Amino acid sequence: MMMMVRKSKGLGERHQRILDFIASYQREHKHPPSIREIGEHCNISSTSVVNYYLDQLEKTGHIERDRKISRGMRLTGNTPLGDMFRVPILGVIQAGEPIPVPANADFGSFTPEDSVEIASSLMPGKEKGKELFALQVQGDSMIDAMINDGDIIILKPTEDARNGEMVAVWLSDRNETTLKYYYKEKDGYRLQPANPTMKPIMLKKTEALEIKGKVVMVIRKVERYN
Amino acid sequence: MMMMVRKSKGLGERHQRILDFIASYQREHKHPPSIREIGEHCNISSTSVVNYYLDQLEKTGHIERDRKISRGMRLTGNTPLGDMFRVPILGVIQAGEPIPVPANADFGSFTPEDSVEIASSLMPGKEKGKELFALQVQGDSMIDAMINDGDIIILKPTEDARNGEMVAVWLSDRNETTLKYYYKEKDGYRLQPANPTMKPIMLKKTEALEIKGKVVMVIRKVERYN
DNA sequence: ATAATACTCGAACGTCTGTTCTGTGTCAAG
């Protein structure tokens, strides 16, 4: 009755309701709903009416249907959302403490509380399949890296770096942890701050320098500051 | 014959093959395979044998099955990943230019190239359902906000702010865009840099101040720096 | 007003799908 919408009006209320249901059902169950399930949830008593609407949604490109199999339907969306993965948060990184580094077991199971979800599309292609770990910055002393207290940094474990890569290093002689761009030079190493107004750390080859990881991403949740 | 593997060997080759097939089929089709499809692809000629293996995989926790519906099966994985959403990237934010602000249509359809995917779990609860937009930072002049050239900032559109919130403002008298913490004071406004070593901007009430949005997140892809 | 079009309904039907059952083959232990 009141649910009848003319085709000339474009995507109607019932179309949208069906799409919403398909989307939320798919998210929850990882498979599409059946026609009868769509009917039950959208107050449509006949499978042929659901079919009628699905045909229209297929015609407008919102869904794709495979008529040869059960539950053969999926949302196209304008763009499907991509993949996501979890990165374990191993602890904090702060100036005067060694850097927590993952053991092999740290890449296995982890819970929402000690991991962070990252959309795959945010990661450069070469880091996607890699085992990454996250650390939360504690303190104000990574300012020279333009990184704030509370920021989450995501690292690829490595003990080597190429020139120009931002690394997390532990300088045991100085009892210092720092994040800087790494450059190997003739007779030592240069650790260059991301903040261009600040001076680099110059290290001789004899000085201890432990690269613990390469920084690939920084995430900052900006909160109200009091 | 040669495919028969004793249970005492743990998760067998055929178990793994079935799991791999389920995973790749699910990724491609967005729904699980049927038992006959699993059989065809894993060289199992009888649906009862597929059922036999699925029962075992269910028992070991690798899959969940819903026996009341067709294709009622899904991989468990360690932890279900949550939701994700897209935020439109409207353009760049740079020092001497007005800030791109969303029109209503900007929250509708968008493509991967002009949007960024964000895991819902990264967003504070109160921003989750909101219409957000993203801007890419261009230039070095947001340094006082500890924000780099190339960073992506995510904003909630607003023309008001509360004390302590980081806002994107356009100061038309100065022809300047800036990101700072906002404080309303007795006879004007104070825009405080995130970098504690830098000075605030003090504005009189008569000076033009256009708040365009509140910053809720900063994402930095750390690349090699040459 | 009528005619055309779009939407809605329910029954019936064919196909997909998973389960159950029975039987066979292999292996290890007694």
Added chain:
DNA sequence: CTTGACACAGAACAGACGTTCGAGTATTAT
């Protein structure tokens, strides 16, 4: 050798599922 456990096969079946059809209702255009 027998027995029991496990792996495998195929047939049969019940139920889930989507499609088709005819009829009726609502809306729009003329």
